[in-house]
Amino acid sequence: MNKKTVRDIDLKGKKVFCRVDFNVPMKNGEITDETRIRAALPTIEFLADQGAKVLLASHLGRPKGEVVEELRLTPIATRLSELLGKDVKKVDEAYGEEAEAAANSLSDGDVLLLENVRFYAGEEKNDPELAKAFASLADVYVNDAFGAAHRAHASTEGIAQHIPAVAGLLMEKELDVLGKALSNPERPFTAIIGGAKVKDKIGVIENLLEKVDNLIIGGGLAYTFVKAQGHEVGKSLLEEDKVDLAKSFMDKAKEKGVKFYMPEDVVVADDFSEDANTKVVDIDSIPSDWEALDIGPKTRDTYRSVIEESKLVIWNGPMGVFELQVFANGTKAVAEALSTSEAYSVIGGGDSAAAVEKFDLADKMSHISTGGGASLEFMEGKQLPGVVALNEK
Ligand SMILES: Nc1ncnc2c1ncn2[C@@H]1O[C@H](COP(=O)(O)OP(=O)(O)O)[C@@H](O)[C@H]1O
């Protein structure tokens, strides 16, 4: 990597604004998967051991520039404190008098967690004033938030324009592992794309078609493609204005000789809940008032055999609503196939990582990336703004 890292600078006594990705899944105020917090520990510990005063900043969810009580980072400070085995201070703002006072009260090696940076409208707009305000809290900027590196926001990009800016250890490791997998991919190379962020992910598919041999589609994303195939999708997740785009990707796949795998059958439900009525239907028979929430058994078998024949697989986004037991089978089948296959497996995305963790298969994967969108954009060959902004070696 041609970017400076925390190992290349003097940290003793310095106030360090360290952007991490603590955007963890939460339910009723509880953290349901702490993979991202654990992944940031080596950098936090390194900074503290070097005698830095560590100011951690992160987003959580998408509060869109307003304070949302449930999206405060307080529960994360509590858990981080347990994991680090030392006190983690928390302030209720990410810049301003209170944050400054808290930063100035730190001793070397202390750790402070700032409030959710997305409580400020300027964060996602990459407002230079907000970036300056963040920068004014510290002497050095460290970006360890690989999961948010595809965002050009005030705390991921703007701040790096004002103070020395280097990569954290997680950022370095992610770029290294993903870069190696991609530089000369072993074939067959398969990408599995699922999840719910249709708008974010659909564009990625076009670029992936230039790189992969097989493309597998699942999750909520699939139904925009199912519609493009000419089938009705009932109440399933659908981005109507992306249907034509989806159609053009399927045509492009054909032209390029990329095998494009879509659900052949699905599990439909009459309600988005654990005790909904469910049934398996063929993809051309989704009832109008039902919603497809998982791939079906025929699809599971097909996807499993594609994975078994692959040498490199990147997986981003669950195949169904795996958080509910009744819709978890598709995601589980993919995770199990990856766990036994010889393929080098790269899992990306907060929810996909959570799924693999939930099925107790995390240690069977070659690399679990903390970034979903970020790993996809990186694999597409795009420059990540949060990386570009860092100082060159
Ligand atoms: N068929 C579906 N309909 C609605 N939501 C779905 C469906 N399949 C998966 N999901 C949801 O997608 C979410 C994950 O999407 P996304 O954020 O895109 O994945 P990741 O975090 O792995 O990148 C999960 O919460 C899951 O419940």
Ligand SMILES: O=C(OP(=O)(O)O)[C@H](O)COP(=O)(O)O
């Ligand atoms: O969870 C994240 O992305 P991911 O779901 O693509 O892994 C990152 O924290 C970025 O969050 P964002 O997609 O709200 O900018």
